[in-house]
Amino acid sequence: MPRILVVDDEENLRLLLRTFLKRHGYVVEVADNGESALKLVESFGPDFILTDVRMPRMGGLDLLSTLKAKGNEATVIVMSAYGNVDLAIEAIKAGAYDYVQKPFKNDEVLLTLRKAEERESLRRENRALRQEMLRESVFEEMLAKSSAMADIFKTIAKVADYKTTALITGESGVGKELVARALHQRSNRRDGPFVAVNCGAIPETLLEAELFGHKQGAFTDATHDRVGLFEQADGGTLFLDEIGELPLALQVKLLRAVQDERIRRIGDSKDIQIDVRITAATHRDLGAEVQAGRFRDDLYYRINVLHIHVPPLRERREDITLLIDHFIARNNVRLGTAIRGIGTGARRLLVEYQWPGNVRELENTIERAMVLTEGDTLGESDLPERIHQARDPIRLQLASGELSVKKTTRVIEEVLIRRALQETRGNRTKAAALLELSHRALLYKIKDYGIEL
Ligand SMILES: Nc1ncnc2c1ncn2[C@@H]1O[C@H](COP(=O)(O)OP(=O)(O)OP(=O)(O)O)[C@@H](O)[C@H]1O
Numbered sequence: 001m002p003r004i005l006v007v008d009d010e011e012n013l014r015l016l017l018r019t020f021l022k023r024h025g026y027v028v029e030v031a032d033n034g035e036s037a038l039k040l041v042e043s044f045g046p047d048f049i050l051t052d053v054r055m056p057r058m059g060g061l062d063l064l065s066t067l068k069a070k071g072n073e074a075t076v077i078v079m080s081a082y083g084n085v086d087l088a089i090e091a092i093k094a095g096a097y098d099y100v101q102k103p104f105k106n107d108e109v110l111l112t113l114r115k116a117e118e119r120e121s122l123r124r125e126n127r128a129l130r131q132e133m134l135r136e137s138v139f140e141e142m143l144a145k146s147s148a149m150a151d152i153f154k155t156i157a158k159v160a161d162y163k164t165t166a167l168i169t170g171e172s173g174v175g176k177e178l179v180a181r182a183l184h185q186r187s188n189r190r191d192g193p194f195v196a197v198n199c200g201a202i203p204e205t206l207l208e209a210e211l212f213g214h215k216q217g218a219f220t221d222a223t224h225d226r227v228g229l230f231e232q233a234d235g236g237t238l239f240l241d242e243i244g245e246l247p248l249a250l251q252v253k254l255l256r257a258v259q260d261e262r263i264r265r266i267g268d269s270k271d272i273q274i275d276v277r278i279t280a281a282t283h284r285d286l287g288a289e290v291q292a293g294r295f296r297d298d299l300y301y302r303i304n305v306l307h308i309h310v311p312p313l314r315e316r317r318e319d320i321t322l323l324i325d326h327f328i329a330r331n332n333v334r335l336g337t338a339i340r341g342i343g344t345g346a347r348r349l350l351v352e353y354q355w356p357g358n359v360r361e362l363e364n365t366i367e368r369a370m371v372l373t374e375g376d377t378l379g380e381s382d383l384p385e386r387i388h389q390a391r392d393p394i395r396l397q398l399a400s401g402e403l404s405v406k407k408t409t410r411v412i413e414e415v416l417i418r419r420a421l422q423e424t425r426g427n428r429t430k431a432a433a434l435l436e437l438s439h440r441a442l443l444y445k446i447k448d449y450g451i452e453l
């Protein structure tokens, strides 16, 4: 049964409403001003508050703003005397759901309450639905609703506990590192360390010491013992990022470490037992690297036990919208901005763009737009030039690698005709003159290209 708190300084009205509302199935409490109402709100927990505006001690508007400040979610309906419409409107602006004008017939109050109830249950449903959707599309730090990513989430959940080496491939910025982290987080090693190393960023001469450590005096600069990343990752996961960049000499040593689960610090005479799960990532086609002799096939087979390929963003455009909203919300917190969302035009541009830099590029694009925008909603003009240009059909045609003069000319011709028609506001005679085409030819082409006027 819905709970309602009636707040009015007139005792008669309180009694009348109490009897009437009880009869219609409400649990009713009453208070004679805002202050006593506030005290009751805590213990009674009303779904609805029906309050007068003018009351001694604390009026309805103060009650309303105090409730909102406390984050109370009760639906407030304001009763105001005839002639006080301004106050009622003010109350609605302050977050009241509706108002009824005094004097009222009981049925009016009931109708307003029923309407509010309906809206409440819709709101609850929406909230539940939104949460449900979010739960389904969040996996550790990743957000996605495409079926390709859902498959990846399933795979991770299934294999996380095994010590199997995983090779994660995909273009730059698709989220390879997040996949590696999720594999770690979902495994029984989650309380152990996650150690990441970028094999492409460390010079070959230093990488070996970085991975395996060294003894004091092993070489000139080795002034003390050093624990390598393999040892640091003991009991956890070692993530070898950009493994395709690993020099051949180190590939041999890595293979031994992975196979024997033992490493030896440089300059040491004894092995150290390690318990590390290896994950590796690369944007290269390692199979092709093996063919070309740049990557050892034995290491390749040892690492590629479980292969997870993260598809580029343009092949899972369903994820773009979700990620846009996520990045806006996250940046609002991080940057202290108050951006409410993104316009439909801008959103469409982002969904259609090719995203060569994938999720990272999208992330940066949103952040840049949020810093640049002058409004509270991101618009097309807040997006960088390259995203606008990517829409240009002539550019797209030229970028496609098509060599046919005929096909390419058609694309250019259509753009020019559309431009001329726009400039002349659809006047075909004038447009034909601008285009230096005969009127007849223009009519034919308009039909041919399916241009609607
Ligand atoms: N599904 C996702 N949900 C939320 N954020 C994501 C998602 N995928 C990627 N990101 C974000 O995009 C950025 C790039 O992700 P990550 O570093 O994992 O990509 P990568 O494939 O390792 O890239 P690179 O090849 O350049 O190393 C990160 O900031 C990451 O948080």
Ligand SMILES: [Mg+2]
Pocket (backbone or CB within 6 Å): 176, 177, 241
């Ligand atoms: Mg990475």
